[in-house]
Amino acid sequence: MIKTWLFAAPKTRVPKDLLILLAISGLYFLSLSLSNTFVNVFLWKHTKNLIDIGFYNFMIVLFQPVTFLIAGRLAKKIDRVLVLRTGISFLALFFVSVLFLGAHARQFLLLFGGLLGIGYGFYWCAFNVLTFEVTEPETRDFFNGFQGLLTALGGMVGAAAGGWLIAALSDEIGYKIIFALSLLLFGIAVFASFFLKRRPAAGEFAVMRIIGERKRNPNWNAVLNARFFQGLREGTFLFFIGILIFLTTKSEWALGKFALVESGIMLLSYYAVSHFVKPVGRKKAILAGGLLLSASVLLLFAAHGFAFFIAYAVVTAGAYPLLSVPYMSLAYDTIGKGWEAGERRVEYIVVLDLFYNAGRLLSILLFLIVAQAFDPPFIALRYFVMGIGAAPLAMSVFVRRIALTDQPREKALMQPRGIKDGESGSTV
Numbered sequence: 001m002i003k004t005w006l007f008a009a010p011k012t013r014v015p016k017d018l019l020i021l022l023a024i025s026g027l028y029f030l031s032l033s034l035s036n037t038f039v040n041v042f043l044w045k046h047t048k049n050l051i052d053i054g055f056y057n058f059m060i061v062l063f064q065p066v067t068f069l070i071a072g073r074l075a076k077k078i079d080r081v082l083v084l085r086t087g088i089s090f091l092a093l094f095f096v097s098v099l100f101l102g103a104h105a106r107q108f109l110l111l112f113g114g115l116l117g118i119g120y121g122f123y124w125c126a127f128n129v130l131t132f133e134v135t136e137p138e139t140r141d142f143f144n145g146f147q148g149l150l151t152a153l154g155g156m157v158g159a160a161a162g163g164w165l166i167a168a169l170s171d172e173i174g175y176k177i178i179f180a181l182s183l184l185l186f187g188i189a190v191f192a193s194f195f196l197k198r199r200p201a202a203g204e205f206a207v208m209r210i211i212g213e214r215k216r217n218p219n220w221n222a223v224l225n226a227r228f229f230q231g232l233r234e235g236t237f238l239f240f241i242g243i244l245i246f247l248t249t250k251s252e253w254a255l256g257k258f259a260l261v262e263s264g265i266m267l268l269s270y271y272a273v274s275h276f277v278k279p280v281g282r283k284k285a286i287l288a289g290g291l292l293l294s295a296s297v298l299l300l301f302a303a304h305g306f307a308f309f310i311a312y313a314v315v316t317a318g319a320y321p322l323l324s325v326p327y328m329s330l331a332y333d334t335i336g337k338g339w340e341a342g343e344r345r346v347e348y349i350v351v352l353d354l355f356y357n358a359g360r361l362l363s364i365l366l367f368l369i370v371a372q373a374f375d376p377p378f379i380a381l382r383y384f385v386m387g388i389g390a391a392p393l394a395m396s397v398f399v400r401r402i403a404l405t406d407q408p409r410e411k412a413l414m415q416p417r418g419i420k421d422g423e424s425g426s427t428v
Contacts, residue, residue: 015134016195017130017134017196017197018134018135018143020192020193020195020196021127021130021131021134021143021196022143022146022147022150023189023192024084024088024127024189024192024193025127025147025150025151026147026150026151026154027185027186027188027189027192028088028091028123028186028189029150029151029154029155029158030150030153030154030157030158030185031091031158031181031182031185031186031189032154032158032182033154033155033156033157033158033159033162033259033263034158034159034161034162034178034181034182034185035095035158035162035178035179035181035182036182037158037159037162037163037242037255037256037259038162038163038166038175038178038242038252038255039098040053040056040057040239040242040243041242041243041246041252041255042098042105042175043056043105043106043109043112044243044246046105046106047105047106047109050243050371050377050381051368051371051372052106052109053239053243054364054367054368054371055109055110055113055368056109056110056112056113057113057235057238057239057364058113058361058364058365058368059109059110059112059113059114059116059117060113060114060116060117060120061117061235061357061360061361061364062113062114062117062361063113063114063116063117063118063121064117064118064120064121064353064357065121065353065354065357065358066117066121067117067118067120067121067122067125068121068124068125068350068353068354068357069207069350069354070121071083071086071087071121071122071125071126072125072205072207072346072347072349072350073205075125075126075129075346076204076205076346077205079198080126080129080130080133081126081130081193081196081197081198083122083125083126084122084123084126084127084130084193084196085190085193085194086122086126087118087119087120087121087122087123087124087125087126087127088119088123088186088189088190088193089119089186089190090115090116090118090119090122091115091116091119091120091123091186092183092186092187092190093115093119094112094115094116094119095179095180095182095183095186096183097111097112097115098112098179099176099179099180099183124353125346125349125350125353128349129345129346129349130196131143132345148267148270149267152263152264152266152267152270153263155259155260155262155263155266156259156260156263156264156267159255159256159259159260159263160256160257160259160260161178161256162178162252162256163251163252163253163254163255163256163257163259164253164256165177165178166178166252166253166256167251167252167253167256174252205346205347206344206347207347207350207351209344209347210344210347210348210350210351211351211354213338213339216339217334217338217339218401219334219337219338219401219402219403219404220334220335220338222334222398222399222401222402223330223331223334223335223352223398223402224351224352224355225355225398226327226331226394226395226398226399227331227352227355227356227359228355228356228358228359229359229391229392229394229395229398230324230327230356230359230391230392230395231355231356231357231358231359231360231361231362231363232359232360232362232363232388232391233293233359233363233388233389233391233392234359234360234363235359235360235361235362235363235364235367235388236363236364236366236367236384236385236388237385237388237389238360240367240381240385241300241312242255244300244309245258245306245309247378248305248306248309249306254306257310258306258309258310258313261310261313261314261317262313262316262317263317264317265313265314265317265318266317266318266320266321268318269317269318269319269320269321269322270321270325272321273285273321273322273325273326274325277322277325277326279329281326282326282327282329282330282399283326283330283396283399283400283402285322285323285325285326286322286323286326286327286330286395286396286399287396288319288322289319289320289321289322289323289324289392290323290392290393290395290396291392291393292315292316292318292319292322293315293316293319293320293323293389293392294389294390294391294392294393295315296312296315296316296319296389297385297386297389297390298386299311299312299315300312300382300385300386300389301382301383301385301386323392323395327395327399330399330402330404331352333404334402334404335348335352337404359391363388366384366388367381367384370384
């Protein structure tokens with residue numbers, strides 16, 4: 001598997017910037033999987049309030065698209081590498097804040113969420129554009145395959161190590177160690193970014209024109225609607241599942257084992273999908289993935305022990321690539337055939353992210369309403385999770401409307417990034 005997929009050498013010489021960007025990506029995912037898997041549990045321990053956790057995640061999702069817009073404009077005006085470095089610096093600042101404020105976390109939840117959202121917005125906007133610019137058709141498979149390996153290994157090693165450290169040491173010391181390690185890894189990533197070649201940019205930032213393309217391009221409209229429903233599911237799932245696991249098991253080590261199983265199965269699933277799902281079968285794969293993901297919420301509803309969560313991890317980790325890989329391929333094919341795709345690649349990426357985060361915002365707002373309306377809220381929230389857990393089926397409905405022709409296309413955007421979608425470092 002490793003020879004034929006992850007380490008398949010490209011036919012042309014691999015640029016130095018591509019390898020540096022891979023190193024930065026590996027440091028990013030290792031850092032987040034080491035600590036961000038446990039941040040919501042850490043905050044829960046200090047707040048004991050689901051509404052507080054909901055507002056924290058709401059701030060992340062609120063600031064991320066706003067920052068993505070700002071970062072997109074900057075990416076067309078200044079050096080993309082500076083935008084990337086800014087994102088990593090804000091993520092490092094988040095861990096500095098959590099590390100030093102510790103027990104006073106509840107008083108600064110909105111600040112924490114804002115810092116993380118700003119960091120994500122800058123980082124992913126710059127990373128997506130840089131990925132397009134440092135890869136060519138001959139090196140893109142190598143880049144995506146190797147990044148998939150780094151993401152999966154980061155998820156497996158980081159989450160398991162973080163859970164073990166917290167379980168082996170006292171809560172306070174364990175959390176401080178993993179947050180300090182995350183800070184160190186982000187510091188190394190900032191240092192590595194200085195070896196990237198500077199990439200100045202120019203051009204008008206016309207994001208409203210690309211949003212308006214929905215009326216002129218039905219394929220683009222279908223892609224964006226599907227992306228919104230993807231965000232509707234993930235807005236709540238990316239933080240609430242981890243809290244459910246902790247409340248059921250009372251153990252961060254159990255959460256670490258869950259993430260270990262999830263990342264391992266997902267790596268195998270991505271391998272299988274990348275080899276066996278052909279372009280002609282993309283829509284069927286999306287439907288199959290959507291059905292499995294929607295059915296998996298029944299395991300959460302019936303969960304009475306850790307075994308149910310492991311079963312959930314196996315099903316969702318196997319199904320998520322079946323949904324996301326062909327969907328993102330269709331999305332980028334649609335963009336590649338869109339109006340001025342080459343010149344407007346930054347705007348297309350920004351708009352795709354805006355619709356995803358609009359779905360996440362609505363999801364968390366609904367979560368907050370349910371959590372506020374019911375006391376205790378957990379039974380009602382399980383029904384709520386079942387409802388939004390069916391969002392992947394809506395994705396498949398919109399995807400069926402995409403009809404790409406064989407017309408000449410402009411240079412395609414990069415392939416889908418990494419293994420996980422969403423930036424909370426939590427479960428799929």
